Amino acid sequence: MSTSAPPNATFSRESLEQVLKRRFFFAPAFEIYGGVSGLYDYGPPGCAFQANIVDTWRKHFILEEDMLEVDCTMLTPHEVLKTSGHVEKFADWMCKDLKTGEIFRADHLVEEVLESRLKGDKAARGIAVEAGEEDDDKKKRKKKVKEIKNIKLDDEVVAEYENILAQIDGFSGPQLGELIIKYEIHNPTTNGKLEPPVEFNLMFETAIGPSGNLKGYLRPETAQGQFLNFNKLLEFNNEKMPFASASIGKSFRNEIAPRAGLLRVREFLMAEIEHFVDPDDKSHAKFDQVKHIELSFLPKEVQESGSTELIKKSIGEAVATGLVDNETLGYFIARIYLFLIKIGVDVNRLRFRQHMSNEMAHYASDCWDAELQTSYGWIECVGCADRSAYDLTVHAARTNEKLVVRQPLAEPITIEQFEIEIAKKKFGPKFRKDAGAIEKWLLNRSQTELENFGKELSTAGKISVKIDGVEGETELDTDLIKIEKVKRTEHIREFTPNVIEPSFGIGRIIYSIFEHQFWSRPEDADRGVLSLPPLVAPTKVLLVPLSNSADLKPVVEKVSNFLRKQQIPFKVDDSSASIGKRYARNDELGTPFGITIDFESVKDESVTLRERDSTKQVRGTYEDIIAAIKNITYFGSSWNESTAKLTPFETQATDA
Template sequence: MDTSEKILRQAFAEKQSAVEAQGHAVRALKAAGAAKPEIDAAIESLNGLKLEKASIERQLQAAIGGGDGSLNRETFRQAVVNTLERRLFYIPSFKIYRGVAGLYDYGPPGCAVKSNVLAFWRQHFVLEENMLEVDCPCVTPEVVLKASGHVDKFTDLMVKDEKTGTCYRADHLLKDFCNEKLQKDLSISPEKAAELRHVLAVLDDLSSEQLGAKIKEYGITAPDTKNPLSDPYPFNLMFQTSIGPSGLSPGYMRPETAQGIFVNFKDLYYYNGNKLPFAAAQIGQAFRNEISPRQGLLRVREFTLAEIEHFVDPENKSHPKFSEVANLEFLMFPREEQMSGHSAKRIPLGEAVSRGIVNNETLGYFIGRVYLFLTRLGIDKDRLRFRQHLANEMAHYAADCWDAEIECSYGWIECVGIADRSAYDLRAHSEKSGVALVAQEKFLEPREVEKLVINPVKKELGLAFKGNQRMVVEALEAMNEKEALEMKATLESKEESPFYVCTLGKNVTIKKNMVTISKEIKKEHQRVFTPSVIEPSFGIGRIIFCLFEHSFYTRPSKAGDEQLNVFRFPPLVAPIKCTVFPLVQQQQYEEVAKVISQSLTTAGISHKIDITGTSIGKRYARTDELGVPFAITVDSASSVTIRERDSKDQVRVNVGEAALVVKEVTDGRQTWADVWSTFPHHSAGSAEADE
C-alpha cells in the first residue's frame, strides 16, 4: 500500500468518526432542547465535516483506482468484444445449445487471424531457427502425466456451495472478496487494508487449510446464493478419459504440449546428429478443465499452445546469435524491482544478461525473439513487459523464469512463459520409463576425473536387512556427494550411521562394514549428462485477444454522426488482406473487379469482392471493422484506386498492377509509404465523397 493511500485511509477513518461524533452531538442538543442558533451552528459544523469526508473519499477512490479507470476499461472491452462477436471473430461455442463456459469458436475472420499468427510463429521460430517440429496426440496415457507430475499436482483448490453443489475456485472467491473490500469499502482501517493486500500478495502460496481458514474468517459465502461453502479441496484440472474399450487404461487430454517432446528426446537428439543444442517445437491443442472459467478468451478450457523446448548443455548456455538481440531495449520487470515496489523499466537485453538479471544468454535470446515476435504482430511495445518470476512463483527446479505480460483491459496478462526448467522433465521421464534421456560429450582426449565411488557390501547388507536389502542398496547408491562424504566421516568416527531410506519410509543403521565410500581418479572418454531445457511457451488465444484490444480504435464517420470501429492489424495478421469494390453496380466495373480478384487468388492474397450496391463509404467502414488493410475500388476500366485503412489515403494504379502492388505491401517487401511515393495520389473525389 503506498503512503498516500495509507494517509488517506487514516484521514477517512478519522473524519468518519468526527462525522459520527458531531451527528451525536446534534442529536443530543436537540434532545436537550438547546437554543436554535446553537443547534444550527452544530449542524453547520456537521455539514462541513461531511464535505471534508466526501473530498477525502474522492481522493481515496482515485488512489486505489477502483473508480473511473476500471469503468473505462470495462466500457472499452465491451466495445471491442461486441465488435468481435458481431463480426464472428469469435463466438461462444455451441451457442444454440446455450453454450459451455470456457469454450469458444473462432469464426471466419478470427480463424484467419489465428492461422496468420501461427504461420508467422512457424516462420519466426521453427524455420528461422531450424527447429524440429513435431505433432503429438492430445490423448495421453496416465503414466506420462504421472511422471511429469500432472496427475498428482495439476490441481486448483475448489469449494462447493453446500446446498446447491455449485463449484468455485477458492482463491478466486478470496481474491474477489479482498479486491471488492479494498475498492468499495472505504471505511476499513489502514491496518485492515494492509492485511487484505498481504492476502492478495501471498494468495498463490496459501495451503488448502490457510485458504479455508481465511474464507471462514471473512465469512465468505457462495456468490449467487449466499449459502455456506465447503472446505477447499484439490480438483485435478485435466480432462480424464479412458483409452481403448477395456476401461483399464486411464488417459487424459494433455494439459500442455511439452510432454510429447520430452518423451521423444532420444529420437530427436539422434535426428539432430547427436548434437546439442537443438530445439523442438510443437503447435497444438491443450486442455484444462477450469473450475469456473471467466475473462472470455483468457481463461478457457481448450486452447492452442505453441511450445519450444530448447535443449542445451547445462554447462554452456551461451547462444551464438545472442548478439542479434543484445541491443533490443524494452520494459523488463526483474524480481528485485518487484520486491522493492518499483515498476518495470527499459533495460537493454545485453545489459540484463551481462548483469546477471537474466540467468543466461539462451534465455535472453528467446526473450528477445519473443519481443520481436509480439511487436511484429502488432502488440503495443509500451504495454508489453517481461516480468521475472518471484522465488515463490517458480518451480523448485527452475533456474529462472520470465513471463511476457501484455496489458489489456483485464490488467497485465501472462501470454508467454519463458522458463529455464533445468533437467527436471528429462530426468522425470528417464526415471519413470527406465530409458536414459541423456546427451554425451565426447572428449578430444580422455580426462582424469575424481569420482565418488559408493560400493555397498551386499553380503553384509543382506544379513542385516534381509528382504529390504535391495531398497537399502539403491538408497546408498543414490546418495549425492555431500551425503556420501558425511556418511563416510560418521562411519569413520562412530563406526555406524543412521540412514533414511525413503522407499522404506524409515531410518536404518548402516555399519562400517556395509559400505565403502571412496574417491577415485578415473579416466573418462566422454561426459554423459541430462540436458537443460529452456521452454518458451505461447498461449496463442491470449496473445490474439490482447492483439484485438491493442488494434482496436474508433473514429467519427465523415458525417460525424457515429463512431466507426477499426482494427489496425498489420497486413501480416489481417484476416483478409484486401477488398475489391466496383464503385457502382455496372457490368464493366464488375468484370474488372473479377479480373483483379483472379490475380489476387493467383498471388495467394486472401481477399473479398463486394459487388453489392451499398455506398462505398459503408463498404469501407464494414471492412475497416474487419481490419482489412487495403481496398481496391474500381471506378474505371483502365485504372483503380487503392486505399489504405488507417490513413484513408488513396493512390491510383493501373488495373494490371493492382494485385502486385497489394502483394508487395502485404508481403512486407514495400511499405505503404513506398506506394504513396510511387503512384499518383487520388484526392478524396467521387470515391471518398460518400465515406
C-alpha cells in the same frame, strides 16, 4: 504500415464483443444447447487470424532459429504425467459456498473482491475510477456485491490490499484461506461463507482402450512429448548441441471457473519450444543481435515489496546485472517481444513479470511471463522459464533410459565418483523375481544418494530402501552390495541438458490483440475498426466494384485472378450497399486494404487503393497497387515507401 488507433480514438469492450460475436470471430461452443463454459468455436475470420498467427510464429521461431518441429499425441498415459509431477501438483485452489455449493477459484475471488473494494474506496474519496467494461458474471451480480459500495477504507487497509494484489500469483492455498478469513471474503452473490481452499487437479482424466485399465489424461501442455523424444531429436540433429524442438497443438485444462472469453478456457492452442542447452554454457550465439532491445520488467523483488512499478532496461543490461539469469533465457525473452509486436501487441501494454520466490517451480532457476494489459487486467500470455534438467532427469530415472548428451573431450580428464558393485551370484537367489527391478533401481541412483548409502553401509552394515514394484522394504547388506569412490579417466563427457522453455497461449494472445487494436472512429462511435497488422489480418484486400454494371465484371475478374496468383487472400463485395458501408463492415474484420474498381478502370486498368486506418487513397495500375499491398503485407515496407510512385486520390463520400 501503422496498426494503432489514433490518439483521439476510443475503446469499448462492449463494442468489441458485439463485433466479435456479430462477425463470428469466435462464439461459445454448443451455443444452441446452452453452451459449455470455457469452450469456444472459431468462425471464418477468427480461424484465419489464428492460422496467420501460427504461421508467423512458425516462421519467426522454427524457421529463423532452425528448430525441430514435432507433433505429439494429445492422449498421455497416467505414468508419464505422474513422473512429470502433473498428477501431484498440476492444480489450482478452489473454495465452495457452504450452502449453495457454488465453486470459486480462490485467488481470482480474493483478487476480484479486493479490487472492487479499492474501486469503492476511490469512488468514496471522489477519485475518478478508470472506465472499463465488466465481464458477464460481474454484471449479473453487481447489485448484490457489497464490496462495490462506495465505502472509504483506512489508508493502512488500502496499502494492505495493494500489497496483496501485487503478490496475488504467489499465495498458497492456506495463505489464500487466511486472506479470505481475515478480510471476510464471502460468496459475492449470496454473501454465504466459504469452505477453506482445497486443491483441484486441472487435468481431464480418460481411459485408453476398451478395457479401461490404462488410465490416461488429455495433455495439459505439449512439452512432455518433446522431452520423451529427446534422444530421437538429438540423433536427428547429428548429436549437435544446443538445439531446440517446437510443437504447436491443443492442450486441455479443466478450469475451475472459466471466464473472460478466450482468456481462460478448457481447450486451447499452445505453441511451445524446448531449447536444450549445456548446463555449463548458457550463452547464446545470437545474443548480440538482441541485447539492445529495451523491455519493461517487473522483477520479483519489486512485487514482493508490494509494488508494480516497472523497470525499463535493455535485455543486455538485464542479463549483465543478473536480473535475467542467462543469455539464452534473455535471448528468447527478446525474441518473444519481437514476435508479439510483429503480430499486433501494443508495446505500451506489454511487460515481463518475473515469478516470485514462492511462485517459482522448485526446479526452475528463473522464469518470466510476458503479460499483456487488457480490460481484464494484466494477462499472462507467454511463459519463458529455465527448467534446468528436471524433465529429462525424472523421465530417465523412471524409465531407466539415458536422456543425455555424450561429447568427446579434447583432453581426457580424471574424475572421482561413487560406484556400486552388486554381488550378482548372491543377488538372484535372494531376491528371485524382484532381482532385476532392484538392480535397475540401484544402478540409477544419483551420486548424492550413493554417497549417503555408502555412509550408512559403513556404519550400520546395511541399508533399507523402498522400491516401486517390490513389496515391503528391501534390505541390502555388505554381502550384497559395495559402494566405493573410485577414480576413472574419462574420454567422453556425459551430461543432461538444461531446458529453456518459451510457452505461448495462442488464444490469450489473440484476444489481447483484439483489445489492443480495436477502436471507434472519432466521428462515429458506431464505426469500429480492428487495426490488425496486414501480416496476420484474416483477409488482406476487399475488392469493391463501384456498381453491378456488366462493364466492370471483366476487370473484377482480372484483378481477382491476379490476386490469386500472388496468393493474397481477398474478398469481393459487390453488394448494393454504398462503398462507405462496404468498407466500414470490413474495417471491423480487420481488412487492411480496399481496391475500388470504377469505370475509369475499364478504360486504363487503373484502380484505387484505400488504407484502412487512415482511409488514405492512391491510384495506379492494378499490378502496381497489388505490388504495394504485397510489399507492405509480407515484406514490412511502409505505406509511404510502397505508394511513393502512386498518385494520391481524393474523393467525397467514399467512407461516408
